[in-house]
Amino acid sequence: MPRQTSRDLRNESRFEVLHALFELGPSTRQELAKHTGLSTATVATLVAEFLSEGVLRIATVERSTVGRPYERLDIDPDRGRIVGVDVAETYVDATVFDVALGPLGHGEVALDEHENSQAYVVDGIVRAIESAVEASKTGRDSILGVGVSMPGQVRPDAGVSVFAPNWDWHDVRIEELLEERLGIAVYVDNPLKAVALSEMWFGVGRTTDSMVVVNLGTGVGAGIAVEGSLLRGAANNAGEWGHTLLQLDGRQCRCGRLGCVEAYLGVHGLEMSLAEIDPKHPALRQPLQRGFVDAVADGLAAGDPALTELARRTAHYLAAALGDLVNLLNIPTVTLTGWTSAALAEWLIPAVRDELPDHVLPGSLPGLTVEVTYVPGNAVALGMAAFTLEQFLGRLGLASPASTPNARRRLRSPA
Template sequence: MNEGGRVARHTARDLRSENRFEVLHALFDLGPSSRQELARHTGLSQATVTTLVGEFLSEGVLTIAARERTGVGRPYDRLAIDPGRGRIVGVDVAETYVVAVVHDLALGVLGEGEVALDEHENGQGYVVDGIVTAIARAVEAGGTTRERIDGVGVSMPGHVHPGAGVSVFAPNWDWHDVRIEELLAARLELPVHVDNPLKAVTLSEMWFGAGRAVDSMAVVNLGTGVGAGIALNGSLIRGTTNNAGEWGHTLLELDGRPCRCGRRGCVEAYVGAAGLETTLAALAPDHPALGLGGQREFVAAVAEGLLAGDPAVAELLARTARFLAAALGDLVNLLNVPTVTLTGWMSRALADWLVPAVRAELPRHVLPGSLPGLRVQASPVPGNAVALGMAAFTLEQFLARLGLASPARARAQ
């Protein structure tokens, strides 16, 4: 970020457009590979790949996994990311929970820790305590020590300036310009990088999900908050101030339901967790799922009701699918992306019913020119996609400290 809060136009954030990360991304895709295979997969020259591999080897980031020979020629090396080179923590912070995941340098999961948050509590100290506790649990579960951690990536809800380490605005907590990176770095005594969950889930989808097959997609996160991460032609779209993707606060109904952002009729007010509660309350005011207190408990009860054939819950699902399909239609018509993936804790709980219902409804809302080949699916990324994306961002920061990261060729979008 520059002093005006704008995303720098030359940045290493666009990991797939930077040469070193092209090599790493190829290794995540291919597994142990030769220099020739990496060059073919990335489109980089053999000389460039050889140079980059030499740098990675010198810092212990890559290792020689095997040495092979074909015919009578010289043997060649199969290279792999050395998982033992370091430990990285990715943290997903939402209004109702904190999940911390310890990864090795190859982004394999070693251990996870979780802390429930009271969605009505908004104190900075309370949230920081939850993050620190979740990280401690993950470190213990991963069989490692804090001394082995090379960096921590923390996703914060709402508008985040990653360059400044500031939570600019978190509407559910009424946070304004909280220097969250400084608060966490002081408590953890470790390098900390903060970002927004929409950017994290999109990166994880680009590296480990639908992005293996397509370069453009929308990654729709459904939970307490609602938003869309966007990738176009392999570039992660951040916008001028890292606030791109606030699709949840676009208009679904003029003068409709009040939204926590202060406007009325936002997409989030209909397809976020609180929106589902509002819809069910209108359908069946005395439904037992409405008296459970927490959003995650409510959504779990909705899933149970769908399994049991509860008619009120079935109608709730049908209405939510119509709301979501209408809003996704606007998104697809605007961006003309071929793939939409649904992610987030609420998506995971309801995907078996929600995805088919949205697929059936979506053709009514998408222009014919954008409909051919359009795919809507639950995210295939395993585990916590936000934590994984934050670990990948933190891997970038770690390599920068080693002197192995350079500005991206493509400008920030």
Template sequence: MKRTSREIRTANRYRVLRQAIADSPVSRPRLAAATGLSTATVATLVGELAGLGLLVDAGYEDSGGGRPRGLVAVNPRGGTLVGVDVAETYVHAELFDLSWRALASSRRTLRPADLAPRRVVRVIAAAVRAVAEHRSAAGRRPLGVGISMPGVVDRTAGVSVVAPNWGWQDVPLLRLLAEHLPHQLFLDNPLHACLAAELWSGAARGRDDAVVVNLGTGVGAGLALGGELHRGAFNSAGEWGHTTLVLDGRACHCGRRGCVETYVGAPGIVRNLREMSPDSPLLSPDDDQTATIAALSRGCREGDPVAVKAVGESGAYLGAAVADLVNLLDPEIVVLSGWVAGQLGEPLLREVRAAVARQALRRPAGGAEIVLSPVAGASPVSLGAASFALEGVLAAPDRP
């Protein structure tokens, strides 16, 4: 795909900063070796990043008798970033410094009565203010707020194009939020957020070809191809949750039948359990999917046969769908992320690995590592959303 010189420079800035954060403190020659850029290009980009306050000099490294090499490090006080995970049932905001250390968080529940756009906007704004005004942010400039919104979004226009679980169509989300918040605002979706989190500080760091499967109420896959996040022509790449798993299967919110999401999203897993054991005490009496998933997790740890069977069946469905991704994309790594994967953990992972080994082609299956997300201490989606804001800063470094 053709790119302008500005886009290439932004991508290189992003690559150098990501490597500097991963290896901080680090010398310029080491940055050049790790990124594949020339030493002269790295020196120029480091100067630009230092001018933005994102990197600082960090002394010298021992050169073993030669000329000492200067080191640079991320400047944790160079600013703060807010990442917001807007899900079907909650809004979770986190405040980060530039070393991706979580400084503060705020979580608010979304109820069915709250899902009108302006009501959701008020909840998001309240969560952002709670963390942006936290005492840990004192003296640190806010660089921006990244918002992850479920469904298809137009990141350039700041519009939630389609949020099928809410019935939203073409909601000008960032314009509405700008009425409540004074910060620079950036929008994308949880598929890209989960992938960005893994690329910055998780299992996909240093990998060129990776898939991050996000399991929550909805389901999707973030794709890294050739070392870069793949968004597609209209920012909707990764809607794997709406590919067909079962012909003429369960009805999906998107209007189709048999989608992956209807079998391995949280409501789908709850339905798997209900069909298997309609009277199971693992089922939440008030249809709380979060409570039921938590009960399944406890049941697996305690050896409850119904929980083990339900998670096994859900893992088999998920593994079959992941096998298709492995065959199609031949990734180095597949990361299971999102709150459902975090809750069900190793029992789910074992079933997915076994299903992929059975159903994927031998060569790509043998090369693809399948792991749980190691991102800890922060919401992967919130961390990835905060990286949208950082990406926006790097794309327009002259904007105040």
């Protein structure tokens, strides 16, 4: 690890102050110092920088019975607007946020999961963003940046979608394509990093600094934070848990390997499991993935025996795969997110909790929790908005590098 410089430490201190304001709400300088562990003098200097750039504002001036009045500070939501975008194989979900990361407007576009051209996907992203901007009544000149999560392997430092297996994309310069269409600065990243950041800022990260955020949907993966730092890996590929081995010589995975976790816990994996249980089940006639998952949830609520067996098998696979993650990382907190998790969590989580002791080493069991996320709205879009806020602060010279890639570059404004 490179040695930290005084500039690095100053940037991390800025992040701590900003994070504290998201967590605490309007706060005094003394409250921020107590929460972050920074000195009052350091907090006062950093607050002055934020105030000078309009990122913070004085919310109230309060008077005590003795002494000078004191100021309560908060993030100025009207400093500008940020768009967070979740791009998956079946949809694009866009949300406009204020600088305090409060949602203002939403837009969603369905994608044909059998269509994979770059032009088609870019057009869907642009339409979703335009819909969200219109819904939020936002002027384009107030948008500070757009954060776009892309499935598969992404290099944020280069703005490139390195490999999206479901689309057969290789080295697509997605950031440039979007900036040409939007005329707005764009930052791209991977959804696993986005869900981890949203959990760090707005979910269980408020009570623990080490966690795994498991995303279940078309694909499967894990966002990982250790001791308050987002784990990226050398090429931003940390968290590809869906392409670790669950069954030797098992099912074919879309990545080309046999027996991956995703081949059992992704939507296609669930379809294969149900086909093994009841090959003529009506849920298998659903043409789209979301329709299939909704049919499974409805059938479970109605007590369908085939779908009850599907839930049992899926929980068994999930417990075994999570056991490997916990044993490898000794992480105390597992959070489930993603649209499959949202639909099926009430049947999966209790069974996973019951079975996890069979897969986790005894020393890692005390205090281990498995929960569905309570991050509001779309966690991927929220995480991408938080990344984009960090990028904006960097452009102001107020970088907060606790989660952005080491090979960081500032967002460039399109010509």
